[in-house]
Amino acid sequence: MLKYRDVAKKIQQAIYQQNLPKDTQLPNIEGLINQYQVSRTTIIKALNCLERHGVIYQVQGSGIFVRQLQKRGYLNFLESHGFSVDLNNSPNSSQVFNVDIVQPSSQVKQNLQCEDGEEIYFIKRLRKFEDKIYALERSYYRRKMVGYLNKEIAEHSIFSYIKDILKINIGFSDKYFKAIKLDEQTANYLGLSAGDPALCVEEIFYTSAGEPFDFSTIIYHYDNAKFYVQSNSK
Amino acid sequence: MLKYRDVAKKIQQAIYQQNLPKDTQLPNIEGLINQYQVSRTTIIKALNCLERHGVIYQVQGSGIFVRQLQKRGYLNFLESHGFSVDLNNSPNSSQVFNVDIVQPSSQVKQNLQCEDGEEIYFIKRLRKFEDKIYALERSYYRRKMVGYLNKEIAEHSIFSYIKDILKINIGFSDKYFKAIKLDEQTANYLGLSAGDPALCVEEIFYTSAGEPFDFSTIIYHYDNAKFYVQSNSK
Structure with a gap:
């Protein structure tokens, strides 16, 4: 880890551990x-x-002051590589429906900048936290970059596997999102009704070399998933 | 403007003007x-x-490569101080319903860290872009910091007024958001039906000295407002 990141982490931990309020x-x-x-x-x-x-x-x-939010139960929208990161050590899990190798649709192909004939891992998971359903996630990984995936990996953190085992450097992501009306199929997965609201997020992840490797569509349960974002004029 | 910001702006303009595609x-x-x-x-x-x-x-x-998004019609979620900033020079407008001086509710008081007895400007606006309704915004400004507001200012950009006329340095903001079901009153403003989905964003803006001056609740039209966010592992 870079020296300054290590120090940043220590300062952040000190703020957490002492539970310092905003403006300290x-x-x-x-x-x-x-x-x-x-x-x-x-x-x-x-x-x-x-x-x-x-x-x-x-x-x-x-001087230097604590800004840390104190509102609980909100997910950090910018740091969500699945929930494993956001919710720290809280009990979260994934119910995996399938891990299939497929030909990409034209939408997936375009978002992942696939060449003709490329194969894709398609994974559908229900994301849960403390037994509450948070989201239905449909993810597409380029097989030429993420060469192997299975149900066991998908039940845990695919991103940890990609970073720690496959040694892929994750660089940046683009998220597109809006509120939608749920269709019946997705509503059934989430335990909601067709027509209920949801936050629909499409996200493309790139390596640090700028190559897209994951395109995901995540439909969040409107009652169970809420988010925060902090922005900065600098 | 700081030298490096000026150069950054010029490089960005060069990318736009030449319409350079991603990965250039x-x-x-x-x-x-x-x-x-x-x-x-x-x-x-x-x-x-x-x-x-x-x-x-x-x-x-x-090397250095272009990342700029090419998807049109999405608002930058992190840079939205109202639409004036996001949509550049596109025709946008605000229909202002009221600019009132009120006593804050306990929710507003808490979010703005108000002292007892503080007065608040309350403004309700319908935000439009190209004659489409984007959002209903309810904003609360602390009068001790934003000493004067009127309908004319609210029809244009309150944030430009705060920055350029009142010389307040805007520092950072916290946004909290989730998908909701519209109530009948808000649905009427947006031209939608009760129960339709919406993105509800609560945002608190702080000066660069960390003092909150604006708390806003913005309800976005689910068909007319969509967003993007770019994140970065650095």
Whole structure:
């Protein structure tokens, strides 16, 4: 892990563990240099990283303050690679319906920039958290990049497998979303009725080299899934 | 404007004007230094800024590439201070129903961290774009910070007024959102039916000193408003 990321993580953990409320002032840069025994550059990089992630805010000439949200039960919309990441160590699970190798539809082909004849893993999962259904997820992975998947992997974290086992560097993602009316089939999966509202998110994930490897459509249960996003004018 | 922001803007404009497709390689750092006649540090800062905003991606040892999305009609969820910003120079307008000075409800008071007795501007607006209704917005501004508002200002951009006239530095915001079923009153404003789906966004805006000044609840028309978000593993 990069030095500044390690320090950023430690500062964030300290904020969590002490349960510091919003607007609590943290030590200044000199204080943090002393505390973590790293260079000024590392501290500044760590603080900028924490600021981008909405953990702190910095007021010029005034100090460094806790920004961390205290509202519970909201998922971080920007950091959701499935729920495993968002909900930390809370009990979440996936019910996997299928892991199939298929030919992509034209929509999937376009979103994943597939060549002709490419094969795709198609996975349908119901995502649960504390026995509540959160979402129905239909995911498409390019087999030329994610060479092997099975039900066991899909029941846990596909993204951990991709990062830790396949050593693929995940770079960035594009999400497109809107509210929709549920069709009957999806409503049945979610335990809702046709016509009920849902948040529909289409997301394309790219490697750090800019190559798309996953296209997913996720339909969230309107009563069980709520989100937050922190933005920054910087 | 900071030097690196100015350069970032110019690079972004060049990408737009030439309509460069995704994955187009840009000149390397040396090339950009030559082209824009600024320091290496400025170019690196400008590139990091463009990367954070999802305009480019950088592949170590390989180059700088265009990331810009080409899907039309989606609003940037992270940069939405009302529509004026998102939809650039497209014809958008607001129908203002009221600009009232009120006592905050307990929910508003809590979200804006109001002191006892503080007065609030309450504004209800219907947001339109190309004559389509996008959203019903209920906004609450702290009068001790936004001392004056009227219908004329609310028909244009309240945020431009706050930034350019009142010289308030807008720092960051927290958004909370989920899909909901419309109630009859809101459905009537949007030209929809009770029970139809909608995206409901609650957003709190802070100054760069961390003080909340605006709490808004925005209910988006499910057929007319769709969004994108770009995220980045960095």
